[in-house]
Structures are given as C-alpha cells and as structure tokens.
Amino acid sequence: MVTIAFLGPEGTFAHQALRGLQVAEGATLLPLANVTLAIDAVRAGSADAAVVPLENSVEGAVPATLDALAAGEPLVIAEEAYLAVRFDLMARPGTALADVATVATHPHAEAQVRRWLIATVPSAEVVLVGSTAGAARAVADGQYDAAVGAAVAGELYGLDSLARDVADNENAVTRFVRLTRPAPPPAATGNDRTTFVAYLRENHSGALLELLSELATRGINLTRIESRPDRGRHGMYHFSIDAEGHVTDERVGDALAALHRVCADVRYLGSYPRRDGTRGPTPVGRHDPDFVEARAWLAGVREHGAG
Numbered sequence: 001m002v003t004i005a006f007l008g009p010e011g012t013f014a015h016q017a018l019r020g021l022q023v024a025e026g027a028t029l030l031p032l033a034n035v036t037l038a039i040d041a042v043r044a045g046s047a048d049a050a051v052v053p054l055e056n057s058v059e060g061a062v063p064a065t066l067d068a069l070a071a072g073e074p075l076v077i078a079e080e081a082y083l084a085v086r087f088d089l090m091a092r093p094g095t096a097l098a099d100v101a102t103v104a105t106h107p108h109a110e111a112q113v114r115r116w117l118i119a120t121v122p123s124a125e126v127v128l129v130g131s132t133a134g135a136a137r138a139v140a141d142g143q144y145d146a147a148v149g150a151a152v153a154g155e156l157y158g159l160d161s162l163a164r165d166v167a168d169n170e171n172a173v174t175r176f177v178r179l180t181r182p183a184p185p186p187a188a189t190g191n192d193r194t195t196f197v198a199y200l201r202e203n204h205s206g207a208l209l210e211l212l213s214e215l216a217t218r219g220i221n222l223t224r225i226e227s228r229p230d231r232g233r234h235g236m237y238h239f240s241i242d243a244e245g246h247v248t249d250e251r252v253g254d255a256l257a258a259l260h261r262v263c264a265d266v267r268y269l270g271s272y273p274r275r276d277g278t279r280g281p282t283p284v285g286r287h288d289p290d291f292v293e294a295r296a297w298l299a300g301v302r303e304h305g306a307g
C-alpha cells in the first residue's frame with residue numbers, strides 16, 4: 001500500500017495540489033504538520049512520497065523545502081504541479097472584523113496578504129504556523145481569532161469567511177513537488193526540468209561564474225537559482241538550481257558531469273516533466289546527435305590519428 005505524506009492537515013493548498021499529481025488510487029494520505037516532517041517521513045520509510053510546496057510566484061522559494069532537500073538522506077523530485085492560490089480571512093461564526101486581534105497563517109500566505117491585513121485589521125497580531133489549514137483548525141479550537149487560507153479549509157473546520165480573495169497580488173501560483181526516495185527518473189518528454197544543488201569548492205572569485213559557464217556553454221537555460229547558506233560553514237553558500245532539460249539529454253548529463261568535476265559536490269534532485277511553459281530552443285551544436293557525433297570523432301582521432 002502506497003502512503004503519501006503531505007503538508008497537512010486536510011484543507012491545505014498542498015492537499016489540493018495532490019489532485020494534480022500522480023497519486024495511486026487507494027493510496028493512504030498522511031497529513032503532517034510541517035514541510036520538514038513530511039519530507040522526513042519519506043526518509044524514514046513511513047511514507048513513499050511527500051507533497052510539499054517548493055516555490056511561489058509572489059514570495060519565492062520555500063526555504064524549509066530547499067534546506068530539507070539540500071542536506072540529509074538524498075531524495076528526488078518525481079513530479080511537479082502548479083496551483084493557483086486564493087486566500088480568505090476566516091473566523092468562527094459570529095466573529096466580526098472588529099473582534100479580530102490575532103490572525104494565524106503560513107508564512108507564504110502572510111507574505112501574500114500583508115498589505116491587505118495592514119489596511120483591514122491594522123492592530124491584529126499575525127502568528128505564523130505550519131500551514132494555512134493548521135491555522136484554520138486552530139481558530140476552530142479557539143487559539144486564534146482568524147486564519148488566512150483556502151476557503152475549503154474554512155468549510156472543513158466550520159469557519160465563516162469574513163472576506164474573500166484577500167491577496168495583495170492576483171494570479172499567484174505555487175509550485176508543489178512530489179518527492180520520493182532516489183529512483184530512476186520518468187522518461188524524457190522533450191519539455192523537462194532537472195533540479196540539483198551545487199556546493200562550491202571554496203569561496204574564490206568567479207566560483208559562481210565558473211558554475212554558470214558550464215551550463216551556459218552547453219546551452220542550458222535555468223528557470224530558478226537560489227543561494228542558501230551552508231548551515232555549518234559561516235559565509236559559505238550552495239546553489240539550488242532548476243535547469244531546462246532531462247538528465248538523459250546529452251547536454252544536461254555532460255553539464256552535470258562537468259559540475260561534478262569543478263564543484264565540491266553536486267546533489268542531483270531529479271528530472272521530471274515541466275508543467276509551466278515550454279523550453280527555449282536548443283542552440284546549434286548542443287543537440288544529442290551533436291554530442292554523439294563529437295564523441296565518435298574524438299574516438300577516431302585517438303585511435304587512428306584522424307576523425
């Protein structure tokens with residue numbers, strides 16, 4: 001029986017994202033209170049996969065997810081899904097806006113409704129918790145006056161919406177990933193993404209340029225790059241990167257091998273179909289047959305003194 005952990009409880013955006021991901025029929029769903037617990041459940045073997053947010057179009061990366069992937073037992077991204085996120089301010093029935101002294105929500109939700117909260121409930125204290133649905137449940141339990149989250153969470157926990165669609169920016173989307181223990185990637189589709197973490201060898205001038213050059217010379221377009229501090233080494237950073245292409249593409253494999261040579265470490269985090277947009281054109285000389293032909297030419301030069 002397959003068990004899928006997700007950022008819970010029921011009613012989170014992560015819970016909604018499950019619908020857009022491959023979840024085996026009859027799988028057991030395991031809601032956990034924060035991203036780190038969900039990811040560690042896969043490492044411990046108590047879940048086969050975890051569905052967690054990785055980045056949001058307004059607030060950027062989810063650090064807890066990036067950091068849990070960058071260290072500890074390796075995991076891979078098997079799949080991604082995008083979800084449009086909308087936020088309501090929800091409270092126990094009978095609560096008026098004027099009664100709201102505390103508002104609980106997830107940090108990524110807070111960032112997306114910050115101005116609205118300041119304008120609407122300026123003296124309310126905002127409390128950051130593990131998830132939006134966790135906030136809604138805590139409001140139902142009487143811990144806080146109001147929660148910011150998905151309308152469905154309000155319905156689940158018996159809250160009323162005091163205000164609907166309260167985001168500062170319309171059209172925010174969040175990217176969720178399904179993580180598993182290391183496994184062969186799904187087959188290349190021609191529109192894929194590869195995620196990895198590069199740890200620089202030392203803090204020398206041009207170290208990041210060196211890393212980027214290996215990707216640029218092979219015509220690899222990046223869709224995200226984030227620096228995160230190496231927790232144990234003050235002043236040192238590693239880079240969490242999404243690149244267009246699949247690890248079985250010649251140019252991507254060649255670039256990862258090159259980074260393995262020049263970096264202190266490269267942690268491969270999976271190749272999987274890209275669900276937003278389409279990749280740009282591959283530059284001349286960087287298609288798979290170009291690499292195959294170049295290898296044959298070099299073999300000829302080495303063996304016969306001529307290609």
Ligand SMILES: O=C(O)C(=O)Cc1ccccc1
Nearest residue numbers: 012013014106108109131132
């Ligand atoms: O707390 C949730 O519901 C989540 O799934 C995390 C989150 C919070 C806000 C925006 C996107 C994802």
